[in-house]
Amino acid sequence: MGKVHIIDHPLIQHKITYIRDKNTGTKEFRELVDEVATLMAFEITRDMPLKEIEVETPVSKATSKVLAGKKIGIVPILRAGIGMVDGILKLIPAAKVGHVGLYRDPETLLPVEYYLKLPSDIQDRFFIIVDPMLATGGTAVEAIHSLKKRGAKQMKLMCLIAAPEGIKAIQDAHPDVDIYVAGVDERLNEKGYIVPGLGDAGDRLFGTK
Numbered sequence: 001m002g003k004v005h006i007i008d009h010p011l012i013q014h015k016i017t018y019i020r021d022k023n024t025g026t027k028e029f030r031e032l033v034d035e036v037a038t039l040m041a042f043e044i045t046r047d048m049p050l051k052e053i054e055v056e057t058p059v060s061k062a063t064s065k066v067l068a069g070k071k072i073g074i075v076p077i078l079r080a081g082i083g084m085v086d087g088i089l090k091l092i093p094a095a096k097v098g099h100v101g102l103y104r105d106p107e108t109l110l111p112v113e114y115y116l117k118l119p120s121d122i123q124d125r126f127f128i129i130v131d132p133m134l135a136t137g138g139t140a141v142e143a144i145h146s147l148k149k150r151g152a153k154q155m156k157l158m159c160l161i162a163a164p165e166g167i168k169a170i171q172d173a174h175p176d177v178d179i180y181v182a183g184v185d186e187r188l189n190e191k192g193y194i195v196p197g198l199g200d201a202g203d204r205l206f207g208t209k
Ligand code: URA
Pocket: 080, 133, 135, 192, 193, 194, 195, 197, 198, 199, 200, 201, 202
């Protein structure tokens, strides 16, 4: 079963509180999401493999470490996931960025892929799929399916806030995918919003209603 990593660093927890606050306006909300994404990227990359190489410092030769594993791909789930991309790119500037868009079919209520664009070297990349809110998990489950169908082999899911229902959905459907979140909230309400959550992440990021 995929592990759930709750990133409880004080800086992240502090910023999440202001992200939750309904009085936080669009500009500040966007900045905070960006900052939390950077801090979470630090944790999500903690187990990246290293190899030793030789370098020459101004003083002597040295053996030192560089990243050795797969290159990174970031895949935001449209639209709110976009708000987390730049924050991750600050730490991993060479990462390639794909996009996946899904909508919920009004009759079947199932998520349907309407947009997908991924880097061409899918099999050689480690993907970080990002969406601020893991609510029912339906969209994230389908987004992960979309990547796997195209040959993606390794990935992690990074969200700001999750509901227990969403975590269970990912663990059931994709036991190979670890989840990184800043908080796990109580539940979903009847409209599918996370309680207490932060409202509609997309609307708050982009200033729409
Ligand atoms: N999507 C959001 O933006 N907010 C929620 O609470 C649930 C899903």
